[in-house]
Amino acid sequence: MALTGKSAVVTGAAMGIGKALSELLLENGAKVALLDVNDSAGQSLMESLNQQHGAGSALFLKCDVESEEQLKAAFQKTVETFGGIDILCNNAGIMNEGTWEKTVSINLMGVIRATYIALEYMNKLNGGKGGVIVMTASMAGLGPFITCPVYTATKSGVVGFTRAMAGASEVSGYGIRFNALCPAFVQTDLIANASANLGPFSHLAEVAGQIKEKLGVISVSEVAEGLMELVTDETKNGEALMILTKGKTYMQFPSLSK
Numbered sequence: 665m666a667l668t669g670k671s672a673v674v675t676g677a678a679m680g681i682g683k684a685l686s687e688l689l690l691e692n693g694a695k696v697a698l699l700d701v702n703d704s705a706g707q708s709l710m711e712s713l714n715q716q717h718g719a720g721s722a723l724f725l726k727c728d729v730e731s732e733e734q735l736k737a738a739f740q741k742t743v744e745t746f747g748g749i750d751i752l753c754n755n756a757g758i759m760n761e762g763t764w765e766k767t768v769s770i771n772l773m774g775v776i777r778a779t780y781i782a783l784e785y786m787n788k789l790n791g792g793k794g795g796v797i798v799m800t801a802s803m804a805g806l807g808p809f810i811t812c813p814v815y816t817a818t819k820s821g822v823v824g825f826t827r828a829m830a831g832a833s834e835v836s837g838y839g840i841r842f843n844a845l846c847p848a849f850v851q852t853d854l855i856a857n858a859s860a861n862l863g864p865f866s867h868l869a870e871v872a873g874q875i876k877e878k879l880g881v882i883s884v885s886e887v888a889e890g891l892m893e894l895v896t897d898e899t900k901n902g903e904a905l906m907i908l909t910k911g912k913t914y915m916q917f918p919s920l921s922k
């Protein structure tokens with residue numbers, strides 16, 4: 665799938681991994697709707713991306729993935745502006761074991777919420793053109809990551825949802841591929857603030873640090889390269905791409921049906 669002229673939506677696009685995904689999509693010729701709760705970071709990113717890639721190539725829309733209403737408005741505005749949606753990156757996420765309901769609401773429910781709204785525009789059975797939906801899950805979704813049980817649960821849920829939707833889409837003829845990015849530790853604010861957000865597992869902060877030390881920390885651009893592979897390679901559906909310091913590998917799952 666070539667990206668020139670394609671339209672993408674990225675949630676949690678203002679900073680960290682989402683910003684890198686958006687930049688690489690634009691570099692490859694896509695137009696990108698940047699959805700984020702952070703108004704100031706989103707606005708300034710849109711201005712700088714439009715200077716680099718041409719006016720109108722990036723569109724910032726303030727949107728909280730916890731809000732169905734805000735997501736619906738953002739997808740509708742994207743379609744009005746870019747003429748459709750070919751790519752969705754469900755990237756917004758937090759790690760906070762203290763406010764665990766919010767972690768579930770953003771990381772898992774937010775992904776499902778945005779996916780179902782995107783299907784209204786992308787599903788070939790509804791008159792859409794099909795496309796690809798990529799979730800930013802985590803190695804924690806294949807883990808477990810013992811210092812962050814709720815975060816692990818949400819990311820395991822995202823991997824399961826991705827794989828089941830991939831099968832449902834294939835069998836039903838939606839024309840949409842679903843894949844998950846599963847990086848280990850990535851240099852962003854999320855891990856910079858992680859030890860303060862362990863809630864009832866704060867006593868395991870040192871253990872979390874040791875796991876991080878053992879696995880190492882990768883850059884946001886390495887995650888964005890993984891996205892390009894999952895978006896452009898049309899054979900990839902239902903995949904979980906692990907991204908570690910030692911490189912990228914597809915997770916092998918047991919097959920129950922073949």
Ligand SMILES: NC(=O)C1=CN([C@@H]2O[C@H](COP(=O)(O)OP(=O)(O)OC[C@H]3O[C@@H](n4cnc5c(N)ncnc54)[C@H](O)[C@@H]3O)[C@@H](O)[C@H]2O)C=CC1
Nearest residue numbers: 676678679680681701728729756757802849850852853854
């Ligand atoms: N940093 C890491 O080590 C890893 C991160 N991930 C995942 O990558 C994704 C992005 O995380 P990072 O870039 O590291 O975090 P980050 O904290 O640097 O950036 C997250 C972005 O999401 C936005 N956001 C937060 N809540 C939101 C909401 N309710 N609605 C819309 N936007 C919202 C923030 O404003 C921010 O711009 C998350 O899903 C995270 O779980 C996965 C593996 C490793």
Ligand SMILES: CCC(=O)/C=C/C=C\C[C@@H](O)/C=C/C=C/C=C\[C@@H](O)CCCC(=O)O
Nearest residue numbers: 759802803804807808809848855858872873
């Ligand atoms: C210091 C605490 C911290 O940095 C927390 C980060 C939270 C989230 C980032 C996240 O998405 C990274 C997760 C990485 C997980 C990696 C592997 C585990 O699932 C298995 C670890 C196996 C082991 O115990 O060695």
